[in-house]
Amino acid sequence: MEEDRKPEPGNQFKTVGLILACVLAGIVAVALGFMLADALILYAYESSGGQPMLYVMERVEPGENVVVRLTEKDFVDHPALDAVIRGEERNPSAWEWGSSDRRVIGGAQVSYAESRALQDAYGPDRETWVYPHLEYEGAYYMVVTTWP
Amino acid sequence: MESGNNKRMIAVGALAFIGVVILVAAVVLVYTALVALITGIDGLPQELTVEVVGEEDLQNAPVIHLTDRDLKQHPVLASAIREANSNPNMPKYASVPMTGVECLVLTESCGVYTKGAPYLEYDGVYYATRVLLH
Numbered sequence: 001m002e003e004d005r006k007p008e009p010g011n012q013f014k015t016v017g018l019i020l021a022c023v024l025a026g027i028v029a030v031a032l033g034f035m036l037a038d039a040l041i042l043y044a045y046e047s048s049g050g051q052p053m054l055y056v057m058e059r060v061e062p063g064e065n066v067v068v069r070l071t072e073k074d075f076v077d078h079p080a081l082d083a084v085i086r087g088e089e090r091n092p093s094a095w096e097w098g099s100s101d102r103r104v105i106g107g108a109q110v111s112y113a114e115s116r117a118l119q120d121a122y123g124p125d126r127e128t129w130v131y132p133h134l135e136y137e138g139a140y141y142m143v144v145t146t147w148p
Numbered sequence: 149m150e151s152g153n154n155k156r157m158i159a160v161g162a163l164a165f166i167g168v169v170i171l172v173a174a175v176v177l178v179y180t181a182l183v184a185l186i187t188g189i190d191g192l193p194q195e196l197t198v199e200v201v202g203e204e205d206l207q208n209a210p211v212i213h214l215t216d217r218d219l220k221q222h223p224v225l226a227s228a229i230r231e232a233n234s235n236p237n238m239p240k241y242a243s244v245p246m247t248g249v250e251c252l253v254l255t256e257s258c259g260v261y262t263k264g265a266p267y268l269e270y271d272g273v274y275y276a277t278r279v280l281l282h
Contacts, residue, residue: 022164029168033175040176041183051223055253091217093257104257107221146249 045112050148052115053107056084058092059140060101062133068122070136078118080108081143085136102142115145194251195280196260198228199241200273210266211274212258219270222257224250229270243280251279 075082083089084106091106110118122143124131134141219226224246231242246254255261258268260277268275 018160022167025164025168026171029171030175033172034179036172037176037179037183041180053221053223053250055221055249057253057256089221091221093212093218102256104253107253144249144253146247146253148247 042113042116045147050112052110052112052148053146054080054084054110054115054118055107055144055146056081056105057102057142057144058105059133059142062135062140065130066125066132067135067140068132070134070141074121074134078114078121080110080114081118081122084108085141105141110145112147115147118143118145193281194246194248195243196224196228196246196251196254197241197243197278197280198225198232198268198275199239199278200232201239201267201276203274205276206267206274209264210259211269212266214258214268214270218257222250222254225254225258225268229268229275232275233273255279 070081070085075085080089089106089108093104122132122134123145131142131144134143214225219229224244228242228244231244232240235242251261258277259266261279265277268277
């Protein structure tokens with residue numbers, strides 16, 4: 001009788017191991033699913049012929065908004081941002097400080113992936129939807145991107 | 149006995165593999181459907197309308213002179229102007245859809261959604277603009 005009971009702890013370990021393996025496989029599957037879906041969505045947008053844009057607006061004062069200081073790393077990571085703020089895409093609008101204390105200082109065409117990366121890095125806070133203001137050489141900027 | 153265990157393990161492995169594939173497919177399907185639904189929601193649908201006007205209609209109103217660079221940086225405006233010029237009807241006009249962000253940017257750069265919006269001039273042709281909310 002005792003001989004029969006001996007394999008039981010081994011079986012229990014096997015069952016626990018199997019359950020753990022299933023849970024792990026489930027987590028990996030869900031993560032893989034999200035990654036695959038994300039890649040598919042991005043691929044579909046990139047092939048759609050749409051033209052996402054990056055726009056940079058200058059504000060006179062940052063107000064109560066969070067201020068983020070732009071560094072060289074930001075410009076290296078986002079060449080489109082560099083081109084608009086201090087490069088060939090800088091083209092302040094003729095409607096100078098139009099109706100408020102802000103003006104568009106330029107825009108550049110970006111890929112959907114870059115549009116999302118810029119939105120993630122400099123877009124509004126997910127809870128308050130308030131945009132951070134980016135400070136560079138004493139001027140304050142706000143980054144908006146389109147996702148047509 | 150050993151062979152029976154092996155068979156059972158193979159069956160469990162195959163089922164687990166199928167389960168993982170189904171789970172991945174389900175996540176992909178649900179996530180893409182949700183994203184498609186959410187990205188369709190961008191506030192009220194808006195349209196930019198541009199209409200060709202004569203120089204005599206300006207009456208000292210502010211005019212913004214657009215350059216090729218401006219049109220390159222504002223594809224919605226470029227598309228509206230292009231469509232208005234190819235419209236055979238008189239007066240020449242065109243409406244193109246735009247997102248909330250595009251409306252904001254055009255308002256801050258060309259004053260399209262402001263009281264007494266300025267006229268736009270490109271290549272010697274003057275345009276009046278309006279924003280339509282649906």
